[in-house]
Amino acid sequence: MTRPLIVDWTACEGRGLCADLLPEVLTQDRWGYPQNRHPGPILVPDELEGPARQAVRMCPRLALRLESA
Amino acid sequence: MTMTAMTPAPGLKMPPEGARLFAAADPSQATHLATYGIIPDVTPAQLLEQVRMSGLTGRGGAGFPTARKLEAVTSGSKGPAVVVANGAEGEPASRKDAELLRRAPHLVIDGIEVAARITGAQEAYAYVRAEVVPDLRQALAERRPTVKITVVAATDTFVSGQETAVVSRLNEGPALPRFSRHRIFQRGIGDRATLVQNVETLAHLGLIARYGGVWFASAGTPESTGTFLTTVHPVTEPLTTAPTVWEAAHGLSLRQLISPAAGRPVEELQAVLIGGYHGTWVPLPAALDAPLSRAGLEQYGADLGAGVLVPLASTACGLELTASIVAYLARQSAQQCGPCQFGLPELAQNFTALATGRVGRGGVEAVRQSAGLVENRGACKHPDGTTRLVRSALRVFEKDVTLHQYGRCLARIGEPYGGAR
Numbered sequence: 001m002t003r004p005l006i007v008d009w010t011a012c013e014g015r016g017l018c019a020d021l022l023p024e025v026l027t028q029d030r031w032g033y034p035q036n037r038h039p040g041p042i043l044v045p046d047e048l049e050g051p052a053r054q055a056v057r058m059c060p061r062l063a064l065r066l067e068s069a
Numbered sequence: 070m071t072m073t074a075m076t077p078a079p080g081l082k083m084p085p086e087g088a089r090l091f092a093a094a095d096p097s098q099a100t101h102l103a104t105y106g107i108i109p110d111v112t113p114a115q116l117l118e119q120v121r122m123s124g125l126t127g128r129g130g131a132g133f134p135t136a137r138k139l140e141a142v143t144s145g146s147k148g149p150a151v152v153v154a155n156g157a158e159g160e161p162a163s164r165k166d167a168e169l170l171r172r173a174p175h176l177v178i179d180g181i182e183v184a185a186r187i188t189g190a191q192e193a194y195a196y197v198r199a200e201v202v203p204d205l206r207q208a209l210a211e212r213r214p215t216v217k218i219t220v221v222a223a224t225d226t227f228v229s230g231q232e233t234a235v236v237s238r239l240n241e242g243p244a245l246p247r248f249s250r251h252r253i254f255q256r257g258i259g260d261r262a263t264l265v266q267n268v269e270t271l272a273h274l275g276l277i278a279r280y281g282g283v284w285f286a287s288a289g290t291p292e293s294t295g296t297f298l299t300t301v302h303p304v305t306e307p308l309t310t311a312p313t314v315w316e317a318a319h320g321l322s323l324r325q326l327i328s329p330a331a332g333r334p335v336e337e338l339q340a341v342l343i344g345g346y347h348g349t350w351v352p353l354p355a356a357l358d359a360p361l362s363r364a365g366l367e368q369y370g371a372d373l374g375a376g377v378l379v380p381l382a383s384t385a386c387g388l389e390l391t392a393s394i395v396a397y398l399a400r401q402s403a404q405q406c407g408p409c410q411f412g413l414p415e416l417a418q419n420f421t422a423l424a425t426g427r428v429g430r431g432g433v434e435a436v437r438q439s440a441g442l443v444e445n446r447g448a449c450k451h452p453d454g455t456t457r458l459v460r461s462a463l464r465v466f467e468k469d470v471t472l473h474q475y476g477r478c479l480a481r482i483g484e485p486y487g488g489a490r
């Protein structure tokens with residue numbers, strides 16, 4: 001099972017915390033904004049739900065949201 | 070075919086043959102009523118059923134089924150819903166919404182009233198290009214609308230017509246796309262369920278309420294029903310400011326629509342941009358007889374969008390024109406989302422380098438990479454629409470892309486060294 005991770009791109013300032021907390025899913029583009037490691041929508045597998053929730057909670061811009069599957 | 074699925078009401082005129090939206094000779098209410106008659110008094114449920122049968126889809130560009138949108142607003146509404154007629158037409162190559170509001174403002178107002186009846190809205194907004202505000206105001210002064218309609222002049226920017234930008238503006242904010250945790254049909258203006266419909270979609274609704282869904286579907290093709298407004302550009306470069314707006318039935322061929330304005334044999338054209346700046350290049354003469362419908366354009370990865378057609382002569386460079394459009398689109402970024410703000414200028418720069426033959430074989434790869442960096446990474450469809458245009462240009466002008474990598478150009482192949490710089 002996977003859950004979509006939604007980025008509010010208007011709020012995101014590319015601080016990079018999410019990519020640090022969820023490196024299996026996210027990397028950073030050359031401007032510092034989170035980039036999906038795979039093409040298409042950002043999907044978080046069940047086993048990474050913990051780190052994903054932490055990324056959502058700790059995002060300094062409150063720009064992340066984990067949707068229910 | 071002039072069948073109607075409804076019982077004709079007293080005062081209802083027979084539906085016009087041929088032109089539908091443009092059937093009236095002038096924009097006055099008297100001519101409007103003499104042409105179309107009055108709207109029969111039927112229930113909201115009956116109206117919705119006719120819309121469902123009509124197969125009408127949104128004419129703003131996204132092509133979403135209108136009945137489903139109406140249902141979403143109706144069921145997602147706790148209090149009274151709000152109807153928005155979107156005539157912002159931020160797309161610079163499109164003129165059809167302004168032309169419709171000039172020629173048939175009463176049909177648009179009819180559509181607003183019908184949409185309000187279906188969704189239970191008591192309040193509506195008409196968000197239209199500043200130049201047609203007087204036309205709409207004059208039409209409103211001629212009648213007593215059944216719903217309160219506020220006319221607002223749209224901001225003259227490319228993204229001003231995006232649904233979330235329209236709602237933001239009508240909520241007294243800037244006309245910029247917004248990221249929302251809710252869908253607009255659930256919470257839009259004043260947090261109420263909001264129906265945003267293109268003005269042309271609403272005008273069709275005004276006719277469906279009179280003549281029914283079966284009548285509507287008697288024009289067009291089985292999967293692309295009815296007529297649509299199209300902005301057809303003559304073959305000129307740069308883009309003309311005086312294109313022609315036609316009302317055409319879905320299923321007509323590209324040849325039929327482009328020929329009258331081309332000013333030259335259509336076989337001499339190399340491509341046509343369908344759908345506008347966020348649209349798709351389609352190869353010519355290969356696609357000349359493609360029917361303008363969802364099925365007819367599918368094999369070219371294109372759809373009609375808001376109905377813009379820009380034909381390109383074989384003596385013009387498609388890559389150069391695309392580069393200038395991409396540069397424009399990069400400037401039109403709302404500067405809210407990083408990937409779009411930084412990525413589109415880079416994409417424009419890379420595409421311009423390719424189009425001017427200033428890069429070697431890495432040029433295409435650089436364009437593809439920067440396109441990949443903006444796709445799906447924004448609060449609105451601006452980045453995705455731009456990459457759609459770019460990818461279709463690389464596909465349709467493939468041979469020219471190869472030549473440009475050697476500093477040459479297909480359009481200038483007759484010149485010494487093929488236009489090498």
